[in-house]
Amino acid sequence: MxxxxxxxxxxxxxxxxxxxxxxxxxxxxxxxxxxxxxxxxxxxxxxxxxxxxxxxxxxxxxxxxxxxxxxxxxxxxxxxxxxxxxxxxxxxxxxxNQSRIADNLGRFIEVNFLAPEPVREKLAEVDFSALVADWLADPNRAADLSHFVGRLVPQTLAAIEQSGLRGFVSSRMLEQIEKVPLAPLAAELLSAVTDDRRHQRLFDEFTKVVGRFLSDEQALATMREKIREELPSLFNLFRADAYLLKKIVASAGSLLDEVRADPDHPMRAEFDRFVLSFVERLRTSKQYAKRAEKLKRDFLARPELKALAGDMWESLSVFIEQDAKAPNSMIRAHLANMFVEVGRHLAGDPQIRADMNQGFIVALSSFVENQKSGVSKFIADQVKRxxxxxxxxxxxxxxxxxxxxxxxxxxxxxxxxxxxxxxxxxxxxxx
Known part of the structure; x- marks a missing residue:
């Protein structure tokens, strides 16, 4: 046909x-x-x-x-x-007058048909975002697009590897990380945790760990041995070490039970003061800032970190290449679903569609404005031929x-x- x-x-x-x-x-x-x-x-x-x-x-x-x-x-x-x-x-x-007619025709079209205002008005009549949304929302088209993108992935990874882009991006990321002050950042993160007393959950976990320690037979035997070493020999004859250990464990266990049962226990308040004081020191103390920066630099300078980043990149590249060649590629399936969802969300969001249409109008009108002299010359040359x-x-x-x-x-x-x-x-x- x-x-x-x-x-x-x-x-x-x-x-x-x-x-x-x-x-x-x-x-x-x-x-x-x-x-x-x-x-x-x-x-x-x-x-x-x-x-x-x-x-x-x-x-x-x-x-x-x-x-x-x-x-x-x-x-x-x-x-x-x-x-x-x-x-x-x-x-x-x-x-x-063929040549003159050709030049005048091209100039006429450039001035009257390709002027900025008429072009923008004509482009505004087209709902580009709706076309994109309808195209993406079609599962068959989304699948075809995911296949196309999947075929490009291995070539893209190879191009990144050969061009040295990976090393450049890694070095730039490390440079940017080095510029970020660690202590104030850590203070902000901890402040977000302490805003609704979520740090008390950490305190609860700490009490549970101590409780498990006090109920561990091997740990208790070690504590009893330490107590026996500190007590005079006479007291050991009367098994005072066992008595003291029992009292200590019982008192500690009772205290931990009270702390876990009472959200307003003084120990919790003391823990609040400790955490808030630590956060404030992180935010304002120059000494803490120096320590945090030294810790950051030492961590970034370790060769294990670079080796880990290289191994992660290699593993990711191998996985992507193998998955892209597989008949039932997970990446292609996720891409197709993502394209369909993007099309559906775009169709249901008039504000995003309006922004997209405005972007299309600006981009296409700028393209026409930059190329209209070439269009005029092309028309004139064709008429002359x-x-x-x-x-x-x-x-x-x-x-x-x-x-x-x-x-x-x-x-x-x-x-x-x-x-x-x-x-x-x-x-x-x-x-």
Whole structure:
């Protein structure tokens, strides 16, 4: 079907051209016949004017109509060719001025059709965002787009690797991280945690850890051994170490239970004061800031970090390449779903669509503004390359029939003018 379309379009063009040429020939014939009729009427009426004076009006009409018809015939023919082949100046206007017509046409289109305001007004009539949203929301199109993007991913990774972009990005990221003051950043993060006392959850976890420690047999045995070493030998004879350990564990356990059960326990308040004081020191203390910066620099300078980043990049690259080649690629599936969701969200958000349309208008109007001189030159060059005979034939075929009616109008207007002048002559100039 696609192969036969150009041939079909050409056949239709040829048929339309033939119809226009036939109509033009008929109009030319009728106009020429009318001119010949005027000449014949003039000759006949002049012959019998002496016997029938009223024929003078008819003769005057025919004479002036003949002159008007001839003048308009000359004007119409002079547009396309030299009348009777004679080298008369200012004839064959279109063929002789092809280059100037081409330049003026290109400049006319540039100034009137590609001016900023008309272009923006025309672009504003198109809802580009709706077209994008409808296109993306179609699952088949989204799948095709994800396949296209998936095929580009391995080449993109290879290009990044070969161009040294990965190293450049890594170094730039490290430079930016080094510029970020760590202590104030940590203070802000901790402040976000302490705003709604979420740090108390950490305190609760700490009490649970201590409670588990106090119930661990091995830990208790170690504590008892330490107590035995500190007590005099006499006390050990009476198992005072076991008694003290039991009292210590019981008291500590009871205290931890009280702390966990009471959200307003003094120990919690003390923990609040400690955390808030630490956050404030992080935010304001120069000593803390120096320590944090030294810790950051030492961490960033460790070779293990660079090796870890390289390993992560390699692993990510291998995974992406393998997944992109897989028949059931997870990346392509997620991309397709993402494109569909983007299309649906875009269709349902008029504000984003309006912003997108405005962006399209600005971008496309700027492109047209930058390229319109090239468009003007392209049009002018194309018109200059046209074959003169074909150009003349094309213009005459499309507007020649209307131009032939000028000949009819010239004969009618000329004839009426002739009658008026003859009347004036009869009334005022003849005794």
């Amino acid at each position: 696609s192969q036969s379309s150009p041939a079909l379009a050409s056949a239709r063009f040829d048929a339309d051209a033939e119809v226009k040429l036939s109509a033009l020939r008929r109009t030319k014939f009728v106009a020429t016949a009318a001119l010949a009729l005027c000449v014949l009427i003039f000759a006949v009426t002049k012959s019998f004017e002496g016997h029938y004076p009223w024929l003078g009006f008819v003769a005057a009409f025919a004479e002036a109509a003949t002159i008007g018809g001839l003048a308009d015939w000359y004007a119409v023919v002079a547009l396309f060719r030299r009348p009777l082949g004679l080298p008369i100046p200012h004839t064959a206007i279109i063929p002789e 046209w074959d003169l005979a074909q150009l003349t034939r094309l213009i005459e075929m499309n507007i020649g029939r209307d131009l032939q009616y000028i000949r009819f109008n010239g004969m009618v207007i000329g004839g009426l003018a002739g009658v008026v002048l003859h009347t004036v002559e009869r009334l005022f100039l003849v005794d």
